Amino acid sequence: MSSVKIFSGESTKYLADKIAQSYGKPLGEVTLQKFSDGEMCPYFNESVRGADVFLIQSTFPPADNFLELLLMIDGAKRASAKYVTVVVPYFGYARQDRKDKPRVAIAAKMMANLLTAAGADRIMTCDLHADQIQGFFDIPLDHLDGTSIFIPYLKALNLDNIIFASPDVGGVKRTRAFAKFFNAEMVVCDKYRERANEIASMRLIGEVEGKDVIMVDDLIDTGGTMCKAAALLKEKGANSVRAVVTHPVLSGKAYENIENSVLEELVITDTLPLKGSSSKIKVLTVADLFAKAIRKIHDHESISSLFIQS
Secondary structure, eight states, X not given: OOOEEEEEOGGGHHHHXXXXXXXXXXXXXXXXXXXXXXXXXXXXXXXXXXXXXXEEOOOOSXXXXXXXXXXXXXXXXXXXXXXXXXXXXXXXXXXXXXXXXXXXXXXXHHHHHHHHHHTOSEEEEESOSSGGGGGGOSSOEEEEOTHHHHHHHHHXXXXXXXXXXXXXXXGHHHHHHHHHHHTOOEEEEEEEEEXXXXXXXXXXXXXXXXXXXXXXXXXXXXXXXXXXXXXXXXXXXXXXXXXXXXXXXXXXXXXXXXXXXXXXXEEEXXXXXXXXXXXXXXXXXXXXXXXXXXXXXXXXXXXXXGSOOO
C-alpha cells in the first residue's frame, strides 16, 4: 500500500500540525517562496512519488490561501503523487452558492471547478454552508459533520430543559439533526436582511420560556445574527442561550459583539484561526476527526462510523 504524506499550506499549519500528530505522522515540509511582487512558489522538500498526498488548507480570505492550495495540488501531481486528497476544513466562498440577484458569479461552483482542474482526486471538508455544494464537484467529496464534535460536549453540560434554535430559516435542517439526537424541540428565528451583514428585522417561531437554548449554525461572521437572535430568545423567556458554530469567520466587530451579548458561551471549532479573543468563546478541535477520516480513506474504509446518528 502506498505511503501517506500530509502537507499544509501556510495559513492552516496550526491545525495541520494537530491533524498530523493525531494521525501519527510528522507534517511534511513545504517551502513557500515569495517573489518581491507577491508571486508565490510553494514546493515540497521531500519526494511524493507514488504517495497518497493529503494537502490541508482552509480557503478563507485573502485569495492567496486558495491560490497557494491550487499550486500545491499541481506541484504534487507533477511530482508523480499517486493520489491527491485536498483537505479543506473551511470551504471559502460557500455562501455564494446560487444566483440570488442578477449578474453575479456562483463562486462556490467556480472554486470547485478550480480544485478539480488543478488535479485534485478527492476533497474532504466539514459542514458546508449548503449541502448541495457537494454536487458542484465532479470528483469524490467527503463531507464531515460537526455534530460528532459538538454533541459529546453538549451532553456533558447536563442541561435539563434543552431546546435547539436555528438563527435563520436556512439552518433548520442542521438544527433539527441536533434536536432529533437529544429528543428535544426546536424553534426558528426568522430574519430579514436588506443588505449583507445587516439585519432589518427578526421574529421567533416557537416557545422558549424556561428553556436552555442551544443555537446551531455552520458559520459565524460578524456575529450580528447570532447576538440578535440570542437577545430575542432571552426576551422571550429563555433560561440560558448558548451557540455551537463550526466555522468562526468572526470578522468586523464580532469579538466585541459576542463579549457584549447575552450568550452564555459560543462553542466553535478550529477550522479557522482566531484573530481575537473573548471570555465567552470555547474552542473544540476537529484534528482527531480529520485524522480518523484520512486513515479510513487511505485504508479504503467507509467513513460513516465518524458520523453520530440520531
